[in-house]
Amino acid sequence: MTTNTTTTTATVARSVSSFTDPYHFPSRSQLTTMASASQGHFDAYEALDLTEFAKNQPWWRKLFGQESRSSGEKYSVATQLLIGGVTGWCTGFIFQKVGKLAATAVGGGFFLLQLANHTGYIKVDWSRVEKDMKKAKEQLTIRKSAQIPTEVKSKAEEVVCFVKKNVLVTGGFFGGFLLGMAS
Numbered sequence: 001m002t003t004n005t006t007t008t009t010a011t012v013a014r015s016v017s018s019f020t021d022p023y024h025f026p027s028r029s030q031l032t033t034m035a036s037a038s039q040g041h042f043d044a045y046e047a048l049d050l051t052e053f054a055k056n057q058p059w060w061r062k063l064f065g066q067e068s069r070s071s072g073e074k075y076s077v078a079t080q081l082l083i084g085g086v087t088g089w090c091t092g093f094i095f096q097k098v099g100k101l102a103a104t105a106v107g108g109g110f111f112l113l114q115l116a117n118h119t120g121y122i123k124v125d126w127s128r129v130e131k132d133m134k135k136a137k138e139q140l141t142i143r144k145s146a147q148i149p150t151e152v153k154s155k156a157e158e159v160v161c162f163v164k165k166n167v168l169v170t171g172g173f174f175g176g177f178l179l180g181m182a183s
Helices: 028-038 050-055 059-064 077-119 126-145 150-165 167-182
Strands: none
Touching: 077 167, 150 167
16 A cells, blocks of 8 residues: 555555455555566556545445435444444433432422512512413414424435445444433
8 A cells, every 4th residue: 555645545556466465555666567578558457546446425424324225234233233223322311320329309499489479589570470381382383383394304305215234233323321320
């Protein structure tokens, strides 16, 4: 493998006819003699620009493969379940801890507001609260009849497509998520 220090591109030169071991790359002098022997026959060599390929790939495509190829074709069943289970457990564990913190904050805030109302620091205008609640209820019934935005539909279709292609990873994730929530 040769790398050019002035640029960040990595190229691999390989003679199609002279290699028997795919893990052994020739030295610079061997490459020079092969290049001079080919005398301009560039079809005998293959150059790969790996950095440009890597730049154009998002991180999830690197992990799960191309869209046309599911992870079931890329990894074994055990690996898929392990990846899904570990990520699900981590997500569930973090969700549990953050959920407890959020519940404590909301409950504590509600308790302090009730205490302040009871002691007279806060006066609630209940007629105004009732009027605002009726207004909010009317807006919700109007929005309920409206169509779902196309952006939401397209994202939902992407999620369904991902779940169908990666059933084992998704199943492992949900199982791990439940275990993470329970621990």
